[in-house]
Each structure stands twice: as C-alpha cells, then as structure tokens.
Amino acid sequence: MPFQPPPTVDENAIASLLNYTKAAGRAQAGYEDPASQRLQWFTTGSGRALAGVTESLATFPVDQIQNYTVRAKPLAPASAQGENCFFVDGVGINPRTPDTASAQALAQVMTSLQVLGQGCRARTADENPQYLIPARQSVLDDLANQYPLYSTIRTIVMGSPRHAFTVDASVRDWLTAQGAVIRDQLLENTVPENDTIVVNDHPIHPSLAHLPVNLARKR
Structure with missing residues (x-):
C-alpha cells in the first residue's frame, strides 16, 4: 500500500491533536526526549497520564505496576467506534x-x-x-x-476489529515528511512559554512547565 503525502493535513486531525498540545504546553509537546526521560518523570510522580506503547510498561518499577491501568487512545474518528490501531x-x-x-x-x-x-x-x-x-x-x-x-x-x-494490512517502504518517507508538517502546525498554534518556574531556587525543566502543580508556581 504506497503512501503519497497529501497537499494539506486533515483539519480535523490537527484540531484533535492541538487539544493535546495545548494541554501539555508548547515546551512539553515539543520536547525531544533523548531516551526515556518522559517515562522516568512519569514513574516518579510527574504528570497524570502517559501516552505511549504498551511495551513501555516493562520499564515501570515492579512494585508500582499494580497502581497503573491502560486504555486505548483513538488515532482516528473510527476509533471512537471501537477500532484501534496496533x-x-x-x-x-x-x-x-x-x-x-x-x-x-x-x-x-x-x-x-x-x-x-x-x-x-x-x-x-x-x-x-x-x-x-x-x-x-x-x-x-x-x-x-x-x-x-x-x-x-x-x-x-x-x-476491537482486527484487520492486518501492509505498507511499502514509502511509508518511511511519508512519516518523515508529514511528521514535520504536523509538528510545525501544532507548535505554531500553541502560545509560546516565556515564564520561568523556580522551585527551591532551581528552575523547573521547560517540558514540565504546564503540569498543574507547576502552573501555580509561575512568577
């Protein structure tokens, strides 16, 4: 199944993703994780939810794993009707x-x-x-x-209905091209963050700036 980048990105998809971006904040949504920093932050108490793949759970502390649950997050309107992507x-x-x-x-x-x-x-x-x-x-x-x-x-x-399908090698180029377009559109529509949050005389990492506990600390 060859992929061809469309001339524009679906507006409904962008609007849905933009809600997540605004909830996270510009710095956190645009943060480029060098490895598994988000996982470490989450498992040490930062944030109320983590979006990711199920195998990420393997890295959670064994004595804490029973405190978490999982649910599927929709990737398209059809997902609301019980169709999920795997x-x-x-x-x-x-x-x-x-x-x-x-x-x-x-x-x-x-x-x-x-x-x-x-x-x-x-x-x-x-x-x-x-x-x-x-x-x-x-x-x-x-x-x-x-x-x-x-x-x-x-x-x-x-x-979930289960229908396997294959894509050809062009999907890699499609993901690279469209990923950049989507990221730019999301971050362009998110208010920049210039405020500094300081706790115990130490600045908070920008990607954590929009956590509720840190919003109250803005100066």
Missing part, C-alpha cells in the same frame, strides 16, 4: 525457499505458546513482563491469566 510483527517465509515445510515448521515454533509466551513473560520476580501484544490467542490468554495489566490489554484487543 502494530503487527509477522514471521515471513521466503516463497522461493527449497524447503517450505521446514520453514513453516520453524515459524510455528517461533510463534508457539512455549517460545513466544516464554519470551513475553517476566524472567524473574524482580522484572515485569515485556507487555508486547501477541497476536496468537493462546499466548495472549496465557499472559492475561498471569498479569492483571495483560488482562486489561486483552480486553482492549479482543474488543
């Missing part, structure tokens, strides 16, 4: 291989409950599971029976 990693078989039977057998082993399930589970009691979303029902059921958050994830997945 990434799908597949195991491919080269049709030109001389031994397709062995290749198929290997694919079955790789995606089996024993192999895929073991790969997703926590290795020790001091770790979280991977919180990847397996497409194989038996693996997802096994994880949901062991981990409460996986049970919530299963409810979300099973309550």
